[in-house]
Amino acid sequence: MRIEVNCSRNYPIIIAKGCLKDVKKYINDNRKIMIISDDMVPQAYWESLKSQFKNCDIKIVKHGENAKSFEIYEDCLRTLLKLNYSRHDLIIALGGGVVGDLAGFVAATYKRGMDFINIPTTTLSQIDSSIGGKVAINVDGIKNCVGAFYQPSLVLIDPEVLKTLSKRHYNNGLVEAIKAGLIGDEYLFNLFEEDHLDIEQIIYRSLLVKKAIVEQDEKEEGIRKILNFGHTFGHAYESYYHLHDYYHGECVALGMMVVLDDEEIKKRLASILHKLDISTSCDANRNEILNLLLNDKKANQDMIDLIKVDKIGEAKIVNMPIKALEKYI
Numbered sequence: 001m002r003i004e005v006n007c008s009r010n011y012p013i014i015i016a017k018g019c020l021k022d023v024k025k026y027i028n029d030n031r032k033i034m035i036i037s038d039d040m041v042p043q044a045y046w047e048s049l050k051s052q053f054k055n056c057d058i059k060i061v062k063h064g065e066n067a068k069s070f071e072i073y074e075d076c077l078r079t080l081l082k083l084n085y086s087r088h089d090l091i092i093a094l095g096g097g098v099v100g101d102l103a104g105f106v107a108a109t110y111k112r113g114m115d116f117i118n119i120p121t122t123t124l125s126q127i128d129s130s131i132g133g134k135v136a137i138n139v140d141g142i143k144n145c146v147g148a149f150y151q152p153s154l155v156l157i158d159p160e161v162l163k164t165l166s167k168r169h170y171n172n173g174l175v176e177a178i179k180a181g182l183i184g185d186e187y188l189f190n191l192f193e194e195d196h197l198d199i200e201q202i203i204y205r206s207l208l209v210k211k212a213i214v215e216q217d218e219k220e221e222g223i224r225k226i227l228n229f230g231h232t233f234g235h236a237y238e239s240y241y242h243l244h245d246y247y248h249g250e251c252v253a254l255g256m257m258v259v260l261d262d263e264e265i266k267k268r269l270a271s272i273l274h275k276l277d278i279s280t281s282c283d284a285n286r287n288e289i290l291n292l293l294l295n296d297k298k299a300n301q302d303m304i305d306l307i308k309v310d311k312i313g314e315a316k317i318v319n320m321p322i323k324a325l326e327k328y329i
């Protein structure tokens with residue numbers, strides 16, 4: 001399966017089972033190649049990738065959100081410098097959203113921008129974060145505080161690699177696909193009610209929803225905001241639990257549950273989430289969540305854009321006073 005993304009830089013996304021073993025078909029290795037990965041991505045994957053190129057180095061960072069830090073970012077830059085990388089060389093991200101965001105930001109900034117290829121290996125990154133060009137690191141606990149819009153030249157998705165992902169991470173990433181269904185593709189949402197989840201279709205259709213949106217609004221001036229469905233409250237839950245107790249997708253699931261007004265859609269979503277072992281409610285303190293919403297970076301003075309879904313497959317942006325969010329929790 002192939003998707004062409006047409007924005008400031010056009011690039012293909014290729015989804016093919018087993019493609020990690022056959023990347024030379026897609027990547028020109030007439031240059032130096034730096035693979036950036038983390039220490040929980042199975043070694044067999046990066047060894048297989050490295051073995052296919054003639055002039056290739058590898059940088060393994062410690063896994064976890066802390067990899068998106070200035071220290072690790074700087075360390076990656078120093079490694080490139082020490083090994084004489086030029087801006088005509090290539091960086092490949094091999095890992096989840098953390099590695100993709102970090103490696104993408106390194107590629108965007110080293111010598112004013114190197115070629116960047118993303119090989120996402122988690123459901124979250126295959127479904128969502130590898131497309132759209134957002135790359136970033138965190139500063140002082142503020143997520144994605146320093147970053148860029150920087151498009152890759154290729155995204156290579158091998159659904160086979162998901163076999164080694166923990167069940168919790170696997171299901172966590174699926175929440176972004178459920179969200180994509182709710183905002184833009186009823187058929188995709190319905191796939192989650194089948195007995196067997198067709199992961200390739202889920203990845204493909206989720207990417208089509210996101211592609212259609214980012215092509216219209218690459219820099220998130222308007223319509224791209226609908227991708228934030230469930231994220232207004234989701235980010236507040238993430239901050240409340242200090243990014244520990246719940247993963248990103250799990251917080252978005254909680255966030256979608258609270259903003260849905262339609263009881264029927266809410267019931268269907270809850271039953272899908274239960275099947276995936278994802279909580280539909282939590283014990284967060286109401287006032288603290290409200291305070292976090294007031295401090296949300298997307299809030300403009302006392303108004304906020306809340307994304308609403310009243311019909312599966314259709315989202316709208318509603319500008320409302322932040323105070324009005326009280327009724328949801």
Ligand SMILES: NC(=O)c1ccc[n+]([C@@H]2O[C@H](COP(=O)([O-])OP(=O)(O)OC[C@H]3O[C@@H](n4cnc5c(N)ncnc54)[C@H](O)[C@@H]3O)[C@@H](O)[C@H]2O)c1
Nearest residue numbers: 040041063096097098099121122124125129134161164165
């Ligand atoms: N750029 C964007 O548009 C965007 C969108 C959403 C989220 N994000 C970012 O993505 C990050 C979260 O990404 P994530 O959920 O993929 O987490 P992650 O990158 O931390 O990966 C989760 C864990 O799975 C391990 N792993 C990766 N692939 C594996 C595999 N195939 N088998 C076994 N283990 C594997 C990783 O080493 C890590 O420990 C956050 O930093 C978030 O801000 C970015």
Ligand SMILES: [Zn+2]
Nearest residue numbers: 176231248252
């Ligand atoms: Zn998200």
